[in-house]
Amino acid sequence: MNLKNNNDRFYSLNNYLKETFGHKIYKVSLDGGFTCPNRDGSISTRGCLFCSDRGSGEFTGERGKSITEQIDEQLEFISNKNEDNNVIAYFQNFTNTYGPIEYLRKIYYEALSHKKVVGIAIATRPDCLNDEVLELLSEINEKFFLWIELGLQTAKDNIAEIINRGYETKCYIDVAKKLNERNIKFVTHMIVGLPHETKDDLIETVNLINDVNSWGIKIHLLYILKKSQLERYYNKNNFKVYERDEYTDIVVDLISRLKPSIVIHRLTGDAKKEDLFLPLWSADKRGVLNEIQKKLKGRNIYQGKEWG
Numbered sequence: 001m002n003l004k005n006n007n008d009r010f011y012s013l014n015n016y017l018k019e020t021f022g023h024k025i026y027k028v029s030l031d032g033g034f035t036c037p038n039r040d041g042s043i044s045t046r047g048c049l050f051c052s053d054r055g056s057g058e059f060t061g062e063r064g065k066s067i068t069e070q071i072d073e074q075l076e077f078i079s080n081k082n083e084d085n086n087v088i089a090y091f092q093n094f095t096n097t098y099g100p101i102e103y104l105r106k107i108y109y110e111a112l113s114h115k116k117v118v119g120i121a122i123a124t125r126p127d128c129l130n131d132e133v134l135e136l137l138s139e140i141n142e143k144f145f146l147w148i149e150l151g152l153q154t155a156k157d158n159i160a161e162i163i164n165r166g167y168e169t170k171c172y173i174d175v176a177k178k179l180n181e182r183n184i185k186f187v188t189h190m191i192v193g194l195p196h197e198t199k200d201d202l203i204e205t206v207n208l209i210n211d212v213n214s215w216g217i218k219i220h221l222l223y224i225l226k227k228s229q230l231e232r233y234y235n236k237n238n239f240k241v242y243e244r245d246e247y248t249d250i251v252v253d254l255i256s257r258l259k260p261s262i263v264i265h266r267l268t269g270d271a272k273k274e275d276l277f278l279p280l281w282s283a284d285k286r287g288v289l290n291e292i293q294k295k296l297k298g299r300n301i302y303q304g305k306e307w308g
């Protein structure tokens, strides 16, 4: 994709999916009934500082319902806008490879056997991808469309400690290598606005994502939910929360430094308005995305302009 000769200033997931499948593909977000080692006591009981009660999956299907039921229910919501009705089934809540291998096999293949599902996406932590799981993912990857999502959030181990991520960045680098060896696509999540994070830290994170050959990226804004662990931390430590103009400036800079082949899945945060404590401007997701587009054009920035 030659971004300089294209109206698109970055390589979006929409574009990638249209190129790959020939038409728009939606995602249905599923709750596979998992927990997380960073919450169940294996690593910690606190979880990551920003994690919500729903394991960072606020808009997913209902826990307890079967995978097929969840897919069918969500298909009803999108059937008006999606004439082909083909979807990616996205296992989103908590850590979706943290369970017995036979259970993982069962639910992944249940999703893949649905007639409207053209592939699956699986969100997890790099320390929850052992060889057995990688083998299962390789098997699926040979026959179906698959991507994995890794919650890196930051390349900086000192900040990872503040947010209680529970693994070292080296673990992410090692797993990235294993996924690349198996030709398995992976998306890396990073957060802008973590406590005590500097602009240089953000650039370091983007550089790492470029270097490990991540297939995709999700850039999240750190938002604070009411009555959350993060709200209590904020009230005690009063760390900087970005204004909208500052956030969109930073995102534009990060896009400029991002390798052009990396597929951009997300450029902001997505909290339920009624649960949001700060920053309130983030509730206007459309406005934030429009501002990013406007700045990219105004500053003549495109993805990869300052890469390498």
Ligand code: SF4
Pocket (backbone or CB within 6 Å): 036, 037, 038, 039, 046, 047, 048, 050, 051, 052, 055, 056, 093, 094, 095, 125, 151
């Ligand atoms: S790894 Fe994910 S699910 Fe687990 S505590 Fe962190 S954000 Fe929550």
